[in-house]
Amino acid sequence: MEKKKTMVKDIDRTIYDIKDKVHPSYEVKEGLTPEIVEEISKTKNDPKWMHDFRLKSLEIYNNLKVPDWGPSLDGLNMNDIVTYIRPDTPMRGNWAQVPDDIKNTFERLGIPEAERKSLAGVGAQYDSEVVYHNVREEVRRQGVVYTDMESAIRDPQYGSMVRDHFMKLVPPTDHKFAALHGAVWSGGSFVYVPPHVKVEIPLQSYFRLNAPGAGQFEHTLIILGEGADLHFIEGCSAPKYNVANLHAGCVELYVAKNAHLRYSTIENWSKNMYNLNTKRALVEEGGNMEWVSGSFGSHVSYLYPMSILNGENSRMEFTGITFAGKGQNLDTGAKVVHAAPHTYSDISTKSISKDGGTCTYRSSVVILPQAYGCKSSVNCESLMLDDRSRSDTIPVMDIQNDDVDVGHEAKIGRISDDAIFYLMSRGMSEEDARAMIVTGFAEPIAKELPVEYAVEMNNLIKLEMEGAIG
């Protein structure tokens, strides 16, 4: 019998690829100059501290080098990127008031439906500005604040809280794209959950980049009071263009004593996107930070959510899946710093690469000298679906005391012919057998995702696997 090969198709991106006609009310010229940053600051009516912060960040940006240790960023030319595009609508609290084309885009992505069914609040950003923000009344009554960053900065009650936390965890000096973010950031969400308040159902922000050659630089700031509890979901997508788009968002999460935050992300950017995102959490005593991260889109990604375990007995768990197809080089992982005794971290990731795609798992676990009695476990598994695809594992550990329990496991593999034969002997076609094995591989992560995303991920995998045999 001749051996057949299954060709695995690309993700069906039809839903994501529908482009709206671009008719912004306002945009800056492409490139990055002090004039452009001034212009953004002025049009956003920044307070003085923010205006100064932006210019300072630009200066830092100009003095930092483009990272050279990861996937190539040669295709990204900042002189071609439009950093600020305001959609032709103010922010609304009611979908009926959002212009039809923008509203239809979010309808197709299922956002208003999810809001009705399973969310406590929704923010929707379109290019550079948030076009919709709403939170359920009962959640508002608990004292929970969920709004766009611009409103939060000017809020008489929370403005100073924003100022005290904004880019303190991820300073502009952190790396070049953090500095860029500091200079041109726009949009994003601010969440504050007061002490001992538990938000029973999730909040979700969705970021959509519609304009070609544009950048999105949303800032997400979440502050949980002592003993507070929140699940926050972040989704992102964009239609495909032939020019490079850039996403350099920033997420800062403050998890106070005994608080619990679960932060779930599904990233489905188009394959012309450079996704250079920075996420960081500060976890205090007894706090618990859970990351769930699915990376499916973008041309190039650098994404390593970081947790600083600052208080005794604080914990973090990172669960991630990355799926790289043709033309994708996705460099993902996680970082953790154990800065206090008896802290716990668990990193568990899976990656799937196919059709010439590259997945790199990169992580860093640092245990500081004072952090005795810590436990850290890292487990990464990769599956390559063909000979052209690539998978690398780069775990770094820096353990600075002896009283720790650290484990690391890495597995890289392919689908075995015997496994396919076993499934085929039970009636499944070769494509179905492959799809079942890949879906099974992803299953432990899929079950951590919000249910509608888990269903979507499984559909994506099935769509990918339904393949022409050739």
Place this chain on the structure above:
Amino acid sequence: MLLEIKNLKVSVDGNTILHGLNLNVGKGETHVLMGPNGAGKSTLVNTIMGHPEYKVDEGSIIFDGKDITHLPANERAKAGLFLSFQNPEEVPGVTLENFMRTSRMAITGKPVKLFAYKKELKEKMAELNMNDGYAERYLNVGFSGGEKKKSEILQMLMLNPKLAILDETDSGLDVDAVKIVSQGINQYKNKDNSLLIITHSAKILESLKVDYVHVLVDGKIVKTGGSELVGEIGRNGFQKIAAAAV
């Protein structure tokens, strides 16, 4: 005739393992295939099921009147063939229940009624003395040797094939497990379906009505007889039988 194998020559990586093998299995019959290690027993059953690594250089396999020699494994399964694997693969992330439901849908081409299916599965698991919890466990992952074999027999019962081939299903099982597995085989067997059993041990055959016993040595069937042959092999060993047959 349900299964007709004619002059089958099979190679793996260029090494010929089966040298012109003939075998007929009729409807309702139970056949036993015995032979020393390396004789080609597993090659034969993998070839019948359609493992792509086993290359048919000559001969043919006719199943239920249809030439299946070059069909992919899933088409053979749909035609009514079943193989109980000696070392079934582990499939992480796919539950036994989900796997078997998908399998039944693929084989019958019909949707499976969930409630009735679950009930049936539960009953059959109870008969095999399998804990309910196994339905929700990932297929063969962390199963003991015995549980893997039981899971294969469970699949046979759920799929109810025309011909079930059992590749050393009794090996590595304790006496109690052998008993349960042979009960499962008895439950499957009726006057219309057939069995081809590969085994090293007479234990599993005690409760079965065996019609034919074949001795496979060096890629050929050297002797065929009735169930009395099992005892002869036990007493004299394969080499003596093979020498006498030449």
